[in-house]
Amino acid sequence: MTEIDIADLKKITEVVKSKYGYDFTNYAMSSFKRRISRILEMNNMSMETLMKKLYDPGFLDDFLNEITVNVTEMFRDPSFWRVLRDDVIPGILLNHQTIRIWHAGCSSGEEVFSMAIMLREMGLLDKVNIIATDLDTNILEKAKKGEYNLKNMELNEKNYIRYQGTSSLKDYFKESNGKAVLDKSLVENVSFRKHDLVKGDVFNKFDLVLCRNVMIYFNQTLQNEVLKNFHESLFKYGYLAIGSKESLIWCEIANKFIIVNNEEKIYKKIKD
Numbered sequence: 001m002t003e004i005d006i007a008d009l010k011k012i013t014e015v016v017k018s019k020y021g022y023d024f025t026n027y028a029m030s031s032f033k034r035r036i037s038r039i040l041e042m043n044n045m046s047m048e049t050l051m052k053k054l055y056d057p058g059f060l061d062d063f064l065n066e067i068t069v070n071v072t073e074m075f076r077d078p079s080f081w082r083v084l085r086d087d088v089i090p091g092i093l094l095n096h097q098t099i100r101i102w103h104a105g106c107s108s109g110e111e112v113f114s115m116a117i118m119l120r121e122m123g124l125l126d127k128v129n130i131i132a133t134d135l136d137t138n139i140l141e142k143a144k145k146g147e148y149n150l151k152n153m154e155l156n157e158k159n160y161i162r163y164q165g166t167s168s169l170k171d172y173f174k175e176s177n178g179k180a181v182l183d184k185s186l187v188e189n190v191s192f193r194k195h196d197l198v199k200g201d202v203f204n205k206f207d208l209v210l211c212r213n214v215m216i217y218f219n220q221t222l223q224n225e226v227l228k229n230f231h232e233s234l235f236k237y238g239y240l241a242i243g244s245k246e247s248l249i250w251c252e253i254a255n256k257f258i259i260v261n262n263e264e265k266i267y268k269k270i271k272d
């Protein structure tokens, strides 16, 4: 791995922030360093060349693509989806007839399609309003298309079987030109939007916020700020779901939540 010093990382974040408005200052240092090192190696580029390339807006997409890890799956962690279906959604319906959901850091949309499939099987898809956001506009375009590699669908189908859905995942997509094209009617009530969690805009109130496998790339200062925003974005008794390797018990707003399911990292807001 190419060695990178902290002064160079600082220069990179300063250029990207001042020229494009993306602020990676509070991303976890070790993974940010690894991603920069990968960019240098993949493009066979020196640090000096990278610094110059950063002034070329055409290079920004490649840079963002590499810095923001987009790995995702449908029904990722199947047991998590079972808890959503069996406990969380019925819990929301006790208080509200319409379910408002925010997928923060939705990547290429697999999590959103999983949610839509789950809700359709529960007969609730027309009672839901979903906002799916990401920082990366290219990945959002991919999410809107809902077209995935057939190879990836094998893992998605395995996850769906482990989730114990009532149908077959094949019922929700058609094969076309070597791609799996998801049924667009699933995402009629979904609005895909660009949103940067670092900027911290609170734009609505939700019954359920999912931000899974995103904060793992942030340092604690940024995680704390983002979690405060999620608290503000939730109705009282709304639910927050984070990634299996993430936690909120250490953060400023921890006492405003109770743990609903520790294994699946699902929390419920109990105090404003």
Ligand SMILES: C[S@@+](CC[C@H](N)C(=O)[O-])C[C@H]1O[C@@H](n2cnc3c(N)ncnc32)[C@H](O)[C@@H]1O
Residues within 6 Å of the ligand: 068, 069, 070, 071, 072, 073, 076, 104, 105, 106, 107, 108, 111, 133, 134, 135, 136, 139, 195, 196, 197, 198, 211, 212, 213, 214
């Ligand atoms: C590893 S994916 C997680 C996808 C999905 N939530 C899951 O668990 O499968 C992380 C996503 O977070 C997005 N992301 C990274 N930094 C972000 C930020 N500051 N604001 C919004 N999204 C961000 C990335 O673009 C990427 O699509």
